[in-house]
Amino acid sequence: MMHTNTVRANLSNLKLLGRNKIPDISELGFLGPMESVQDAGSLSASQYYSFIAQFMQHIHSGIPPYDPPDVRRPAHFEIREEYFQGKYVKRAVIFLLSNGCEWALKSAYGCSMCGHIAKQTRSKEPISADDFIVQFKTAFSTIDFRDIPILNIFNNGSFLNENELPSEARRTILRLISWKKDIKRLLIESRPEFITESIIREIKSLLPNTELEIAIGLETSDDFRRIISINKGFSLSQFAQAADIIKKNKIRLRSYILLKPPFYSEKEGIDDAVESINTAFSLGVDVISLEAMTVQKYTLIEYLFNKNLYKMPWLWSINEVIKKTSHLGRVYVGLFKFYPSPDSVPNNCSLCNDVTMNAIVEYNRTLRTEVLDGLHCQCKDDWENNLNSEIDFYQNLYDFMLTANISHDVGRSRYQVERELRHGLVKTA
Ligand code: SF4
């Protein structure tokens, strides 16, 4: 596991890559008003980090204007399932239309796999607190909660960031939920920098009888890769601080772990997910959602996928991670139900996709890994061979730089870059 200082050391090695041809990230104003992202600020020396951020900016510049006709209607809401108090129950999921995640809009152009900014967000005029409240009420009053004990609210970013969801709207929404006695558990999402003692105390006072679960997208426990591959912009130590506040206040903590982020080989993806789940549980996480990579529009992963620089994870890899981690605690598999819907999702071969997915769904229902044991298909051999032959993170990273013309700016051979990257990591890990 790498810590912040290690990351800084790694990134200072990466200064070599830029040779001053690319402006410093701080000059580009990427970090904007996100002063609270201390570790992202400290990364300004990294020319490499700015490559990824600039590339994300380039990708986002292609997003066609989207101005939804009615900002007083939620983006979407639906009913899903969840394991709760020993049985499967319904849960309502409300997607609020928003102005978008601040990290994606103002800082480093967002996480490399996240497609929220291209959809269900409006960029021209701010959505007011009142608009958010009406959106919420529209969905809330339509859903019959009598047999739905769980509510998830997603706002395409951080529920606890007041620049994304005004505090007045947050408080009103929480009050409305607290009055609905059928709702036993509320799940919200937030980046860790917005999780403070004061905001948590306020939520607890507004929701005295409702169990709260906060989900944070840790994605990986490896700081270097979370920054370079995922462009996440926060550190494991920031996650640990937030986890500490959440646990001290007896709130449930869910963590998303991403299977096979950009540049990872299949085997690196499996190993990293296993290690990250171990780390997350050791930091007090109650529930893991293992999120295998999907392709959404206007993302780095879509670019890599279209350029044949990325292959979707196999369903066999999901099973492998589950088998190696399910004894540690509650590990669920995200079933690729994102909104907007992804263009590509993890798969095996056409002969066994359905049966494998059914087994994964059954695992989610029972948390028994035995349901994954009886699966066989000829493609499993291909998957196993793949594990031993795929090119690795640094080669994939360099191939991306080459394809995106970044290597030209870097002015170094792939072997120099690869050696520098490897040397930096080996020396400081
Ligand atoms: S994954 Fe979360 S933090 Fe990252 S850009 Fe998307 S909404 Fe923002």
Ligand SMILES: [Zn+2]
């Ligand atoms: Zn198969």
